[in-house]
Amino acid sequence: MTARVFVPLVGADGEGAQLFEAIADDSAPVAHPARLAPQISELFDFGLYGIGQTVREAVTRFVATRREKLWLSRRNGAAMSWRLRISDLQVGRLSDDNARSAGLGLTVAGLCQAFALDPGLVFATGEILLPTGPGALSVAVGPVGGVRGKLSLVGDYIAQHRQSLDGQRLVVALPATAIDGRPLREAESSVLERLAQEAARAKAKLEFVFAATLEDFERPLGPFALKEIITPRRAIGLSGMALALVAMIAGGTALVHAPIALAFEFPAAAGEAPPNPGDAAPQRARYDPASDKLQLLAPCFDAQREPMIVGGETLIVRVRARDGLPFASRFRPPRLFLASVSRAADPVLLDAAHFRYVGAPVTGDDAPVTLTAAIPIEPFEDEVRLFVLATRDPTIEVTALQGELRKTLQGLSGAAVLTTTASFLADRVGAEIDYQFKVTNDPHACPD
Numbered sequence: 027m028t029a030r031v032f033v034p035l036v037g038a039d040g041e042g043a044q045l046f047e048a049i050a051d052d053s054a055p056v057a058h059p060a061r062l063a064p065q066i067s068e069l070f071d072f073g074l075y076g077i078g079q080t081v082r083e084a085v086t087r088f089v090a091t092r093r094e095k096l097w098l099s100r101r102n103g104a105a106m107s108w109r110l111r112i113s114d115l116q117v118g119r120l121s122d123d124n125a126r127s128a129g130l131g132l133t134v135a136g137l138c139q140a141f142a143l144d145p146g147l148v149f150a151t152g153e154i155l156l157p158t159g160p161g162a163l164s165v166a167v168g169p170v171g172g173v174r175g176k177l178s179l180v181g182d183y184i185a186q187h188r189q190s191l192d193g194q195r196l197v198v199a200l201p202a203t204a205i206d207g208r209p210l211r212e213a214e215s216s217v218l219e220r221l222a223q224e225a226a227r228a229k230a231k232l233e234f235v236f237a238a239t240l241e242d243f244e245r246p247l248g249p250f251a252l253k254e255i256i257t258p259r260r261a262i263g264l265s266g267m268a269l270a271l272v273a274m275i276a277g278g279t280a281l282v283h284a285p286i287a288l289a290f291e292f293p294a295a296a297g298e299a300p301p302n303p304g305d306a307a308p309q310r311a312r313y314d315p316a317s318d319k320l321q322l323l324a325p326c327f328d329a330q331r332e333p334m335i336v337g338g339e340t341l342i343v344r345v346r347a348r349d350g351l352p353f354a355s356r357f358r359p360p361r362l363f364l365a366s367v368s369r370a371a372d373p374v375l376l377d378a379a380h381f382r383y384v385g386a387p388v389t390g391d392d393a394p395v396t397l398t399a400a401i402p403i404e405p406f407e408d409e410v411r412l413f414v415l416a417t418r419d420p421t422i423e424v425t426a427l428q429g430e431l432r433k434t435l436q437g438l439s440g441a442a443v444l445t446t447t448a449s450f451l452a453d454r455v456g457a458e459i460d461y462q463f464k465v466t467n468d469p470h471a472c473p474d
Contacts, residue, residue, distance in 0.1 A: 027051070027106075029138035032149045032183070033131035035124050036175035045179050047113040048131040048150075050139035055109050068111040069132075073119030077129045077154070078110060084129075084154050084165040085136040088240050091163070092141075092252050103252030108139035127170035129154035134199060134243065141250045147191075148247070149180045150199035152237070164239040169201045173210065177217045181224045188228040195231045197246055202238040211236055285350030286360045286416040286457040293322070293344040293398060308343040308412065308461050310335050310472070311400070320400060326472035333463040336472050337405025345414045345459070348394040358418040362397055363455065365413040365431075367447040369440055370406070375428040378414075408465050411444045416457040427454060 028051040036043045058067040066078030089105050096103045110132055120128070130152030138145045153168035180198060184191060198221070204213035211218065211234070218234060225232035235246050244250055290306045310323040320342065326334040335341060347360050362378035378397055401412070434450050435443055444462070451458055466472070 027139065027142060027144070029108075029135045029143070029145055030148075031131045031135040031138075031145065032147075032180075033112075033128045034149060034151055034176035034179040035120070035128065036172040036179070043175055043179055044115065045183060046115055048128070048135040049111050049113065050108045050132075050135040051111075052107045052139070053109065055111075065109045068109070071119070072112060072115055073121070074112065074125050074128060074132070076122075077125045078132065080154050080156060081110065081129055081132045081136060083156055084133050084240065085140055087156070087165055088137060088250070089140055089252070092250060096252060105140045105252055106142050108136050110136060123171065126153045127151050127172070127176075130167055130199060130201075130237075133165075133240065134247070137240070137243070137250060138247065141248075141252070143247060143250070145247050146195050146197065148197045148199060149183075151176050152199065152201040164241055166239050167201050167237045167242075169203050169205045169210070171205055173200065173204065173214055174217050177214065177221055181221050184221075184224045184228050184230065191225075191228040191230040193229060193231075195233065196225060197233050197235060199235045199237060199243065202236045202242075209236070283418065284354035286418070287348045287350055288414055288416055288457050288459045289346050289348075290414075290459060290461070291344045291346050291396070293342040307333070308341050308463075311340045311342045313340065323472075323474060328464060328471075333461070334466055334472055335403050335463055336469055337403055337407070337465050337467045339403050341401045341403055341412070341463075343399045343401060343412070343414070343461070344396065345398075346394045346396045347416050354418075358420070360395065360416050360418055361420070361422070362395070363413075363415040363417075363424065364399060364401075365415060365447070365451060366401075366410055367413075367431075367435075367443060368408040368410040369443055370408045373428065373431050373435065373447060375424050375431070377424050403465055405467050406465060407467055409444070409462070410465060411447065411460050411462040413448070413451055413458050413460045415451055415455045417455045419456075422455065430454075 028049060030050075031048045032045055033048050034043075034045050055064045055067055057064075058070065060070075062070055062075065063079070063082065065082055066075060069075050069078040085108070093101075093103060112132075128151075131148075131150035133154050134145065134148060134150050137143075151170055151173065153170050155166040155168045157163060157165065177198075184196070200210055202210060204210045206213065222232055233246055235243060237243060290308065292306050293309050293311075307325075310326060311320040312323055313319075314321045320340055322342065323339070326336075328334050343364070345362070347362060349355055349360075364376045364378055365373060367373040378399070431447065431450055435446060438446055448458075448460065
């Protein structure tokens with residue numbers, strides 16, 4: 027956008043009367059050879075660079091006071107970038123008096139650009155007085171001479187552009203006091219009245235602003251308010267969104283890492299009750315050629331009540347896995363593994379996906395997944411611990427995990443192999459249940 031303010035000029039001798047525009051926009055200025063301040067460098071050729079420095083300080087101070095009123099912090103608001111220039115003058119460089127009287131018009135243009143306000147048709151004359159004491163905070167508007175001639179220039183403009191001013195709002199910004207200290211409204215009442223009549227004939231809405239400080243322009247031209255980057259309503263909305271996002275992430279993380287409850291079940295046929303409710307453990311079985319099926323055998327224990335299996339038999343393992351949190355499998359279904367380790371043989375890990383599920387594997391809700399595996403038992407007397415493992419980690423690779431376990435067990439023997447394997451799998455995988463048994467080659471040790 028571009029903010030424009032008309033500035034009337036009249037020399038002390040009444041000559042050199044002219045009306046120019048103070049223009050503020052956000053275009054990039056051309057670099058000045060003397061490295062002048064970019065915001066006001068284009069004022070130098072007209073003798074306005076000195077007052078331009080005052081104007082720049084005044085606008086900066088005014089914006090800073092508005093930052094103090096921002097919610098949250100001084101940085102919670104953005105002002106438009108601005109630079110000042112003027113329309114061509116009919117004379118060369120201005121005198122010091124004329125330059126000072128142009129300060130108000132330049133400042134109003136800079137303020138309107140900084141706050142992104144469209145001032146409409148504004149005429150301004152007055153001197154900008156920066157605070158000089160520690161207690162003075164506001165930028166004052168000082169009196170200037172030749173006000174009567176300047177108002178006549180404004181009247182001439184209205185008369186010349188009468189047809190285009192119908193219904194428009196005109197603002198004439200003046201100092202609150204005259205050179206002699208009287209209120210300007212009283213000192214120039216006759217000229218102000220004639221100017222009002224001229225505006226009435228043009229059917230324009232004329233408003234005079236007699237300003238003692240820049241804050242007096244808040245009502246006619248404002249509001250001079252910085253657009254807040256984060257408003258209370260937006261902060262509440264962002265906080266709600268952030269909380270919802272955190273809750274979603276936390277909930278998703280909890281579901282992705284939801285625990286998996288594992289339990290052995292008695293491997294009976296559908297609808298068949300186990301002979302003993304406490305027999306929820308893997309069971310011995312033997313192949314029956316007549317029926318071409320595996321027939322369950324009675325449990326077998328040694329003197330220490332440790333389960334025993336005869337070499338050549340089959341171990342039927344039925345496991346149920348259930349989500350620890352409802353619907354966790356919608357986000358990441360569980361993966362099941364089988365692992366076996368013995369005192370004498372190398373550990374073996376198998377992906378349970380190679381085995382048979384009882385019914386279709388359900389991963390859409392918290393319904394349990396039931397897995398049945400028939401594991402042939404080699405005829406080597408040994409002590410074996412069978413693990414059923416469950417995890418939601420999709421990155422676990424069975425072959426790599428098995429290799430790492432074998433390296434961990436190097437140099438170990440006896441019971442240390444079993445206990446180390448249990449700790450290793452618990453650390454690397456997660457949920458686990460195990461079943462420890464002995465393998466015997468004595469068929470009489472476990473009668474049918």
